[in-house]
Amino acid sequence: MEWENKDRQSTAVSTLGEFALIEHLTKGFELQNPGSLVGIGDDAAVIHFQKEHGLISTDMLVEGVHFDLGYMPLTHLGYKSAVVNISDICAMNGRPTQLTLSLAVSNRFTLEALEHFYDGFAKACAHYKVDLVGGDTTSSNKGMIISVTVLGEAEKEKTTYRSKAADNELLVVSGDLGGAYLGLQVLEREKQVFQVNPQHQPDLEPYHYLVERQLKPEARLDIVELLEKLEVQPTAMIDISDGLSSEVIHLCQNSQLGCQLYEEKIPIDPTVISTSEEFKMDPTTVALNGGEDYELLFTIKQEDFPKIKGNPNLTVIGHMTEASRGAQLVTRSGELFPLQAQGWNAFNQED
């Protein structure tokens, strides 16, 4: 593995002190956001929110639970660690501004491995114009643990909650669904083949879109910007990290509503359909329950429909109903099924 400490040319992390290590890893990061007044180097970073609402969210990623370094390159992991947090700010209809990054790694990680991780993290910071303003790098007993906190901001009247959808509003999703989950299945399969036959050369080309969705997801800040441009104020919003089904149920429960979600409307990429067949899975099930797509799911008023109609980035997939009707899937044949959350549970993962 690239990141293990077997190479004589590699540098043990312990050769640097804790301060020198953080200084070394973060030296390429420059503050670009006018609200970031002081970054790394004091007891706390100093920021100034330009808008009335400050936003904060945090996520922890654990090796062997949330990611597998067997097929997740460290650069991509760094990028994704930033993206999954930035996505939470987008889900509030806000703009991300700062990040903090804490990392615990065992002694098997080299300095070069950490550099790859920080490099990917820096690429995400640059892409989303977010500043790294704090963090911690320490040792773990086993594996790698990543904790990221993101700050963002929004104008008070733009901030969008999960709880403010209303009856009859339209349910809209960005992009397409199921790709990231199938990308993971493809990578898992290749890993198993590789373990049996290390000479095997995988051909991932047909699965390029799926693998990219898994390894290098993007937060839909472009959708936040698009909605502003279209002058559409979403009434409620959430990002799809755990699967469409689970997130629709969250929106319904938080807004005390039901919904009708039309199977035929769910946006699914052709590669997801063909690869689902290859894996003997139903594409709708993959789109409903596969997580990590980081698309945005939101509701809009009926009167806003003309503003989004025909936009290739946005698909109306259903509408909100009274709570008593529950969250329902309307199949292609017109049958109704209650949506079920296959909520991902970190404590039930096998390792």
Place this chain on the structure above:
Amino acid sequence: MEWENKDRQSTAVSTLGEFALIEHLTKGFELQNPGSLVGIGDDAAVIHFQKEHGLISTDMLVEGVHFDLGYMPLTHLGYKSAVVNISDICAMNGRPTQLTLSLAVSNRFTLEALEHFYDGFAKACAHYKVDLVGGDTTSSNKGMIISVTVLGEAEKEKTTYRSKAADNELLVVSGDLGGAYLGLQVLEREKQVFQVNPQHQPDLEPYHYLVERQLKPEARLDIVELLEKLEVQPTAMIDISDGLSSEVIHLCQNSQLGCQLYEEKIPIDPTVISTSEEFKMDPTTVALNGGEDYELLFTIKQEDFPKIKGNPNLTVIGHMTEASRGAQLVTRSGELFPLQAQGWNAFNQED
């Protein structure tokens, strides 16, 4: 151990889903800060800073590296996890406002164990009037990993950096030093005795002050308030997490100055002196290099001296000099020694 999953009455964490688990653990937390508009339950928390400067800092604590559950009760660990972060906001002369808490634990931890941890964390939140507004609870492959991020705020003209000390200013420290380190030595010794003889009943009473300094440290928000009341604006400030020597060097380097630190002025509790002797250690060395006291170290203008003179919470321990003179310790006998940072390095810890 109290926190292991051996008891039939205990509850496995995996019996609850991830959302239900977080909901259960955080249900006792109420928002009390007017700046905390929305707490846990949406994609991000929504906050409003009342002052111009927002502050953010983060810390990661790893079992076996930063703490030992063999003698650290989980309630205390929860309290301390909040305190060490709050201390960073105090070190900017700010007031803490919100916290996020992410926790990764292996399957050996029961729900009851996590409840104890959150209980301690809640006590710190209540004591410092800080709101828990976000977090994550997930599984780890080994042990417990805690990541806390703290937000705070300060008026622009009050925010205090490490870099703004000036030549001839007075170096001041709050409280007394070395206690937390000796508390750790006492607990380590008891643990070793216990391993040899499990029937052994430890008598920690003579070491009560030291053990409390280690297990239940406090952030010196009271000092931030005291300085405001005394109308003293510190010119530079840092908290003492790694030992006085290391922090004095940070202040000097960041302010591009030297300093003279007088051994005889360093505030040391009588219990630290007697217990240092028992451990055959020099009390000055313990005060200079023992960490985790979380006292504040700061500089003030000479003209502010009358305002703090005689205050039992504050001790002038030296003064700043030109950079060329370096950071020096002036011993009781008048000799000069360069201060040395025995900077704690997580990657060099034995386990």
